[in-house]
Amino acid sequence: MANTGNEKGNAKQAETEKEAVLPPKSNFSEWFNTIIDIGKIMDVRYPVKGLYVWYPFGFGIRKRVYSIIRDVLDNSGHEETLFPLLIPENEFMKEAEHIKGFENEVYWVTRGGMSPLDVNLALRPTSETAIYPMYKLWVRSHADLPIKLYQVVNTFRYETKHTRPLIRLREITSFKEAHTVHATWDEAKAQVDEAVMLYTDIYRQISIPVLISQRPDWDKFPGGDYTIALDAVMPDGKTLQIGTAHHLGTNFAKTYDITYENENGEQVLANQTCYGISERSIAALISLHGDDKGLVLPPVAAPIQVVVIPVLFKQGAEEVMAACNTVVDSLKKAGIRVETDASDLRPGAKYYKWELKGVCLRIEIGPKDIEKKQAVLVRRDTGQKEFAPLDNIVGEVTARLSAMGNDLYTAAEKRQNDFILPCQTLEEVKEAIQTGVATIPWCAEEVCGKKMEEEIGAKILGIPTKQDGVAGICPVCQNKTSKIVYVARTY
Amino acid sequence: MANTGNEKGNAKQAETEKEAVLPPKSNFSEWFNTIIDIGKIMDVRYPVKGLYVWYPFGFGIRKRVYSIIRDVLDNSGHEETLFPLLIPENEFMKEAEHIKGFENEVYWVTRGGMSPLDVNLALRPTSETAIYPMYKLWVRSHADLPIKLYQVVNTFRYETKHTRPLIRLREITSFKEAHTVHATWDEAKAQVDEAVMLYTDIYRQISIPVLISQRPDWDKFPGGDYTIALDAVMPDGKTLQIGTAHHLGTNFAKTYDITYENENGEQVLANQTCYGISERSIAALISLHGDDKGLVLPPVAAPIQVVVIPVLFKQGAEEVMAACNTVVDSLKKAGIRVETDASDLRPGAKYYKWELKGVCLRIEIGPKDIEKKQAVLVRRDTGQKEFAPLDNIVGEVTARLSAMGNDLYTAAEKRQNDFILPCQTLEEVKEAIQTGVATIPWCAEEVCGKKMEEEIGAKILGIPTKQDGVAGICPVCQNKTSKIVYVARTY
Numbered sequence: 001m002a003n004t005g006n007e008k009g010n011a012k013q014a015e016t017e018k019e020a021v022l023p024p025k026s027n028f029s030e031w032f033n034t035i036i037d038i039g040k041i042m043d044v045r046y047p048v049k050g051l052y053v054w055y056p057f058g059f060g061i062r063k064r065v066y067s068i069i070r071d072v073l074d075n076s077g078h079e080e081t082l083f084p085l086l087i088p089e090n091e092f093m094k095e096a097e098h099i100k101g102f103e104n105e106v107y108w109v110t111r112g113g114m115s116p117l118d119v120n121l122a123l124r125p126t127s128e129t130a131i132y133p134m135y136k137l138w139v140r141s142h143a144d145l146p147i148k149l150y151q152v153v154n155t156f157r158y159e160t161k162h163t164r165p166l167i168r169l170r171e172i173t174s175f176k177e178a179h180t181v182h183a184t185w186d187e188a189k190a191q192v193d194e195a196v197m198l199y200t201d202i203y204r205q206i207s208i209p210v211l212i213s214q215r216p217d218w219d220k221f222p223g224g225d226y227t228i229a230l231d232a233v234m235p236d237g238k239t240l241q242i243g244t245a246h247h248l249g250t251n252f253a254k255t256y257d258i259t260y261e262n263e264n265g266e267q268v269l270a271n272q273t274c275y276g277i278s279e280r281s282i283a284a285l286i287s288l289h290g291d292d293k294g295l296v297l298p299p300v301a302a303p304i305q306v307v308v309i310p311v312l313f314k315q316g317a318e319e320v321m322a323a324c325n326t327v328v329d330s331l332k333k334a335g336i337r338v339e340t341d342a343s344d345l346r347p348g349a350k351y352y353k354w355e356l357k358g359v360c361l362r363i364e365i366g367p368k369d370i371e372k373k374q375a376v377l378v379r380r381d382t383g384q385k386e387f388a389p390l391d392n393i394v395g396e397v398t399a400r401l402s403a404m405g406n407d408l409y410t411a412a413e414k415r416q417n418d419f420i421l422p423c424q425t426l427e428e429v430k431e432a433i434q435t436g437v438a439t440i441p442w443c444a445e446e447v448c449g450k451k452m453e454e455e456i457g458a459k460i461l462g463i464p465t466k467q468d469g470v471a472g473i474c475p476v477c478q479n480k481t482s483k484i485v486y487v488a489r490t491y
Numbered sequence: 492m493a494n495t496g497n498e499k500g501n502a503k504q505a506e507t508e509k510e511a512v513l514p515p516k517s518n519f520s521e522w523f524n525t526i527i528d529i530g531k532i533m534d535v536r537y538p539v540k541g542l543y544v545w546y547p548f549g550f551g552i553r554k555r556v557y558s559i560i561r562d563v564l565d566n567s568g569h570e571e572t573l574f575p576l577l578i579p580e581n582e583f584m585k586e587a588e589h590i591k592g593f594e595n596e597v598y599w600v601t602r603g604g605m606s607p608l609d610v611n612l613a614l615r616p617t618s619e620t621a622i623y624p625m626y627k628l629w630v631r632s633h634a635d636l637p638i639k640l641y642q643v644v645n646t647f648r649y650e651t652k653h654t655r656p657l658i659r660l661r662e663i664t665s666f667k668e669a670h671t672v673h674a675t676w677d678e679a680k681a682q683v684d685e686a687v688m689l690y691t692d693i694y695r696q697i698s699i700p701v702l703i704s705q706r707p708d709w710d711k712f713p714g715g716d717y718t719i720a721l722d723a724v725m726p727d728g729k730t731l732q733i734g735t736a737h738h739l740g741t742n743f744a745k746t747y748d749i750t751y752e753n754e755n756g757e758q759v760l761a762n763q764t765c766y767g768i769s770e771r772s773i774a775a776l777i778s779l780h781g782d783d784k785g786l787v788l789p790p791v792a793a794p795i796q797v798v799v800i801p802v803l804f805k806q807g808a809e810e811v812m813a814a815c816n817t818v819v820d821s822l823k824k825a826g827i828r829v830e831t832d833a834s835d836l837r838p839g840a841k842y843y844k845w846e847l848k849g850v851c852l853r854i855e856i857g858p859k860d861i862e863k864k865q866a867v868l869v870r871r872d873t874g875q876k877e878f879a880p881l882d883n884i885v886g887e888v889t890a891r892l893s894a895m896g897n898d899l900y901t902a903a904e905k906r907q908n909d910f911i912l913p914c915q916t917l918e919e920v921k922e923a924i925q926t927g928v929a930t931i932p933w934c935a936e937e938v939c940g941k942k943m944e945e946e947i948g949a950k951i952l953g954i955p956t957k958q959d960g961v962a963g964i965c966p967v968c969q970n971k972t973s974k975i976v977y978v979a980r981t982y
Contacts, residue, residue, distance in 0.1 A: 043625060043628075059573055080554065084542035104604040107600045
């Protein structure tokens with residue numbers, strides 16, 4: 001495995017590191033670190049802790065996932081914008097709850113050139129305090145509402161915990177944050193619901209099932225009314241928060257003086273929401289679908305969807321190459337991302353290489369296939385080997401790519417369901433969260449919740465937004481309740 | 492006009508400011524500041540000097556221009572990547588020439604949370620010192636070369652000069668920087684030539700002609716061998732640098748120890764180039780094409796390409812709306828970005844509004860047009876009013892959008908040529924640069940060049956890469972020379 005520290009390895013060391021072998025996925029933590037490296041997602045050797053370099057291949061995945069995110073937002077009335085990175089200290093310090101939540105994690109610019117700055121500038125940990133002073137200027141009347149803007153930006157956290165690529169970063173390179181303004185609390189609530197629906201749709205498109213829950217009050221967004229979160233269950237049973245939507249009520253509007261004139265000519269405080277998604281989406285994508293052989297990428301996110309491998313012998317080599325070229329041309333014309341591997345590598349080495357990269361479909365064509373006017377198609381996720389007629393290769397490939405996206409979702413959803421372990425007692429919860437996510441009845445009182453967390457030594461994730469309504473007993477106060485709650489070890 | 496300073500105006504003030512009237516373009520500086528505001532490109536009221544907010548409409552232009560930039564690079568063997576913003580002081584300080592060029596302009600992060608950092612972190616002013624330590628690890632053998640990567644990122648300059656949106660910024664929000672590695676100096680030179688060609692192509696696509704010249708040695712990129720620059724001539728005759736390509740030779744390779752094993756098994760220093768383009772491209776686009784009525788946007792960059800205006804009377808209103816809807820639907824299906832304006836505004840007010848926004852083509856349909864099965868088409872750039880048959884509306888619109896892109900280029904090129912004023916004496920140059928760009932013979936010796944700059948009180952822009960080879964006399968040393976040089980006032 002590559003260095004994660006501050007030293008750079010020298011070139012020779014690095015060379016050796018590159019030949020790292022992928023551990024089995026059952027050893028998830030090591031598997032993840034290794035696939036990030038040999039799967040060419042990110043280089044972890046940048047000489048500052050918690051900052052990483054996107055390899056072009058990893059960036060190709062990011063580009064496609066973020067294109068889906070942008071499409072979903074653009075098609076639901078959001079507009080893209082871009083606000084400055086640097087936030088002046090006086091604006092940043094206005095919202096007391098918000099500051100408390102972030103002040104230990106903020107990077108400060110204090111010098112420009114050789115001189116100290118008059119006003120220190122924060123690197124945005126998130127952009128409320130950059131955007132809302134402008135919203136104060138933009139919002140005048142009810143006719144200006146709703147405002148639904150988003151941006152994709154880098155944000156910063158001075159993490160003191162153990163950092164790791166895509167998951168816990170000092171520079172979040174790919175933070176998509178939306179910030180909306182509404183007339184009423186209910187309209188803002190409807191926007192939070194829409195955000196959760198849109199995020200679920202985005203994750204569905206990259207074949208990722210999610211747990212949706214409302215965070216307990218003591219774990220909501222600093223300065224907000226409530227927080228709905230999307231979590232993925234990682235292969236080790238720990239959950240990864242991969243999206244949040246916050247109802248901000250009028251809290252920030254009060255601080256930043258965001259008011260509008262209502263239909264009666266009165267100045268009223270606006271209601272706001274914000275919601276975000278980051279490159280943790282890529283972490284989930286890699287972790288949920290990958291296997292012992294390497295990456296498995298949903299076709300919509302794969303930089304290379306198909307690899308064509310000519311099976312060459314002395315006899316008939318020209319015909320095989322010609323057939324492969326024809327296939328590649330017709331796939332390219334159909335907009336499929338395809339490469340040919342006519343290298344000298346042994347077949348086994350080729351398979352290894354393209355499987356590691358998560359290429360969705362391998363097509364092999366040899367002299368015998370040409371005789372039979374067919375190709376061999378091997379799906380990356382199932383390993384299933386099938387024959388397909390050459391004269392309908394585009395249709396055959398398209399059908400398999402589409403099926404693969406669905407099958408990956410179904411498989412991931414099944415694994416997720418298996419991770420959910422219904423419990424009735426705190427003892428059972430303690431046991432369950434060693435391998436998965438526990439559910440347990442909860443009366444929803446903070447005093448019981450905090451006691452539960454203390455006894456279990458793990459966090460309450462949240463109250464699922466969809467409840468089955470079956471009655472149970474809160475294990476702390478012993479009162480009857482129809483609510484359950486997720487409890488999990490979290491990333 | 493909106494505030495440019497540190498105070499925020501209150502909402503009422505801002506309201507009044509929004510009704511600013513566009514001054515004639517002959518008053519270019521005021522025209523530019525006003526169009527940025529009322530054209531909804533950027534909001535200049537962000538409470539830090541030199542930082543601005545992209546309005547969604549301005550961002551829509553940026554998005555389309557950067558999509559062209561990405562396409563041109565992706566199609567010429569470049570790969571997109573992403574490196575960290577923060578550069579540790581020790582890496583940043585390695586290349587002496589480079590530091591000298593930037594040290595007065597660098598923002599420094601010195602604090603994380605409540606504690607001072609062990610190592611101060613620079614906000615990248617440009618990314619050589621972030622990328623090249625990684626290139627040291629990535630480059631091993633001649634087989635790894637060339638490397639051609641680019642990224643689109645925010646970069647920072649602590650500008651002490653007067654800042655203005657898109658042109659002189661403290662946060663350059665949209666810096667596209669490419670960094671390449673090659674085996675030989677000549678291959679790197681060929682890459683610089685390719686970069687200039689690609690940039691010229693990009694600018695041609697957004698209808699912008701450029702002056703291409705080699706900067707004098709005393710004005711090249713700090714740490715490089717030589718610099719080729721692309722400049723646009725702005726409406727006031729001053730030039731705006733809108734792209735640069737730098738041959739770095741082996742200078743940075745020496746500092747960052749970037750070597751490769753050549754075919755003889757020897758370790759050799761690599762040659763490098765870098766080239767960049769920023770949102771100054773948008774500044775040029777707005778400035779070169781706009782007119783007294785507002786923005787004029789090339790169709791490829793326009794967020795809205797067509798507006799359909801129903802001309803409604805009591806009689807026949809339904810038929811008119813139906814015809815407009817049919818037109819809008821067929822244009823949308825053809826991928827044209829179209830809006831309808833069926834508001835209550837007077838026709839004159841509608842024209843004003845959409846002309847200000849630079850919408851390429853206005854379509855008006857009234858009851859009489861329906862009788863004649865036609866629509867009225869008005870081009871934004873020429874104001875030309877034409878009739879077109881409704882049953883071929885997509886073809887008619889497409890042809891005009893395509894013609895408009897070309898015509899904008901031709902018109903801009905003609906204006907650029909008119910700005911170039913050939914001179915023989917320094918007196919003539921002094922006079923010429925009051926209104927345009929002077930050319931004058933130069934022996935290419937630094938001593939004569941610097942003397943020239945001193946006497947003229949303006950900068951030598953550079954030596955055009957295409958020379959006509961006609962002999963002239965250097966006005967300083969009086970020697971014969973076949974070289975001329977551009978002299979201009981610059982932004």
